Amino acid sequence: MGTVLETKTINKHFRKPVDFHVLKDISFNVKEGEFASIMGKSGSGKSTLLYILSTMDTDYEGKLFLNEELVTGKPHKELSQIRNRHIGFVFQFHYLLSEFSVLENVMLPAKKLSTKSYQEIEHDAMEKLNMLNIGHLATKRASRVSGGEKQRVAIARALINNPDILMGDEPTGNLDSYNAENVFQIFKRLKEEEGLSLLVVTHDLDFAKRTDRIIEMEDGTIIS
Amino acid sequence: MTNWKLIINIAKTHLLTKMKSTVTASLGVTFGIGAYITLVSFMTGLNGMLDDLILNQTPHIHMFNEIEPSVEQPISLYDKFDEGFNVVHSIKPKQSQLKIHNALPILHYLKDQENVRGATPQLRSQIFYLSGSIELGGNLVGVDIMEEVRLSNIQDNIVEGSPEALRNTDNGILLGSGLAKKMSLHVGNRIQVSTVKGTVFPLKIVGIYQSGIAEIDNVQSFANLKTVQRILGEAENYITDINIKLQDLSEAPAMARQLEKQFKIKATDINEANAQFETGSNIRNIITYAVSITLLIVAGFGIYNILNMLIYEKMKDIAILKATGFSGTDVQLIFMSQAMIIGVIGGFIGLIIGFFLSRVIDNIPFETEALPTISTFPVNYNPGYYFIGITFALISTFIAGYLPSNKAKKIDPVRIIRGT
Numbered sequence: 001m002g003t004v005l006e007t008k009t010i011n012k013h014f015r016k017p018v019d020f021h022v023l024k025d026i027s028f029n030v031k032e033g034e035f036a037s038i039m040g041k042s043g044s045g046k047s048t049l050l051y052i053l054s055t056m057d058t059d060y061e062g063k064l065f066l067n068e069e070l071v072t073g074k075p076h077k078e079l080s081q082i083r084n085r086h087i088g089f090v091f092q093f094h095y096l097l098s099e100f101s102v103l104e105n106v107m108l109p110a111k112k113l114s115t116k117s118y119q120e121i122e123h124d125a126m127e128k129l130n131m132l133n134i135g136h137l138a139t140k141r142a143s144r145v146s147g148g149e150k151q152r153v154a155i156a157r158a159l160i161n162n163p164d165i166l167m168g169d170e171p172t173g174n175l176d177s178y179n180a181e182n183v184f185q186i187f188k189r190l191k192e193e194e195g196l197s198l199l200v201v202t203h204d205l206d207f208a209k210r211t212d213r214i215i216e217m218e219d220g221t222i223i224s
Numbered sequence: 225m226t227n228w229k230l231i232i233n234i235a236k237t238h239l240l241t242k243m244k245s246t247v248t249a250s251l252g253v254t255f256g257i258g259a260y261i262t263l264v265s266f267m268t269g270l271n272g273m274l275d276d277l278i279l280n281q282t283p284h285i286h287m288f289n290e291i292e293p294s295v296e297q298p299i300s301l302y303d304k305f306d307e308g309f310n311v312v313h314s315i316k317p318k319q320s321q322l323k324i325h326n327a328l329p330i331l332h333y334l335k336d337q338e339n340v341r342g343a344t345p346q347l348r349s350q351i352f353y354l355s356g357s358i359e360l361g362g363n364l365v366g367v368d369i370m371e372e373v374r375l376s377n378i379q380d381n382i383v384e385g386s387p388e389a390l391r392n393t394d395n396g397i398l399l400g401s402g403l404a405k406k407m408s409l410h411v412g413n414r415i416q417v418s419t420v421k422g423t424v425f426p427l428k429i430v431g432i433y434q435s436g437i438a439e440i441d442n443v444q445s446f447a448n449l450k451t452v453q454r455i456l457g458e459a460e461n462y463i464t465d466i467n468i469k470l471q472d473l474s475e476a477p478a479m480a481r482q483l484e485k486q487f488k489i490k491a492t493d494i495n496e497a498n499a500q501f502e503t504g505s506n507i508r509n510i511i512t513y514a515v516s517i518t519l520l521i522v523a524g525f526g527i528y529n530i531l532n533m534l535i536y537e538k539m540k541d542i543a544i545l546k547a548t549g550f551s552g553t554d555v556q557l558i559f560m561s562q563a564m565i566i567g568v569i570g571g572f573i574g575l576i577i578g579f580f581l582s583r584v585i586d587n588i589p590f591e592t593e594a595l596p597t598i599s600t601f602p603v604n605y606n607p608g609y610y611f612i613g614i615t616f617a618l619i620s621t622f623i624a625g626y627l628p629s630n631k632a633k634k635i636d637p638v639r640i641i642r643g644t
Binding site: 047054076077083086098100112 | 226229230234237238241540541543545546547548549550552553554
């Protein structure tokens, strides 16, 4: 099995207000089809690591590989394309564009990628929504659906371009236990049925225990 | 590769959901451009009218004999006094005639020139108008009336009667409107004029002349050239002024200098005669532009503010767009398109409103003694101003949109997402 994501001795400093060494020699990888979770206390640097892995944060030392290709040092424009094509992202808060309909929100990254026709994109988006049992919400405004539904819309949006890896920054952190379980089941199904790699930062021990691998962080290093 | 359809679509959705700010921003541009178009059309219309008023009454070149002292006094010609310090007191003008020497051959020569549209002889004389016991000083100008009609706008200034009537009436006169009013005279009445030498001559009023400039209308009248020559008791070659119209106005100064040398006569061109008038026109134009540009800059600041606010409101959206793969340039283009859409819509509505207001002004009655040919306010519908207006609208919205959109481009999505 190939590796989807790999880091080699990643170091990061926060320079303001005082110099602070957040991440110390982080080296790990995520294999194809693996469901990994990152756990750790607040301030252990797990979110910081995730944003580096997502290519949004470029201010670090070390090397980041995606699909065994070095992405460190690439220009911003190329990184945007990589995010668009290869990485799906789910946040703690749903972050939908509230003026757009649910369907449009899901379609947006695919329209940006623009390798498919409008009809194909619309068809794909409906397929993702149906898979997550929210097909009936497609024409509603994103601001008019409930919290659990919003998170599922966000997952559909993250999946629209069939990414290689889905990253989550506490995707269940803001949900009640019913909806959190729902999201977990969706992730699990994606791994099992689609062979998707997942990397999720979480506080929730029950959630983490049920993943394939727990990466535990403390004070900017991986301890297990 | 830029996906324009998608960017325009996002921009459109933002604008439509924030209808209030969109309308406010567009109205800023609309008023700026509308006011600019109205102002500039009205001001240039007015300028054009004043230009016509003054310039059309002025010939391109005016030739006449000027009374002036000799430049060289006899003493300076006598070489024995060369060494001395010569003082001449009380210099008088040189003895000479008012008429242009050899006027008829000069006229012939001018009419044969290719760049001359026409040359008209005039005879200006000082006379008194007598009506009953009233005696008013003034000028009587002898003209070749049909030539004047061809070359100047004199016809516009004949408010009663016609130039043909003057041509057909040997002892006719086109009386200045101020004079007619003072002496309660009308077309068909008779008036007596007296020369400086005292000869009295009866004339029939065939028309009323009104230039719009009171100083002229109160003293000046026109009669046939031959009639005036007869009144003064002079020969047919007695001509005091020659007015020349050229094919091309810009040749006037050079031609005037050449004629001065060739005929040893005073020749003034249109630029000399109207120097201070040009200055007035220029200053009015500068004021028009200063006011218009101020209006447009104010509109630009309005757009800048509203886009700035919009970007603060949309911080999260910007972060999420960037997280899902939109580049900074894409985000910038989204906000730039919003600015440009506001600029285009606001600008075009502004042009329409400007045109509409110009039409309204164009129909407002404007009747004044001074301007017999004008009945409504003059408006200039030059399409060039509409072009400048829309160009300026686009440039100012571009600048007003560029600065905030550049900020949106640089927003770091990590900071926004983590900040919550």
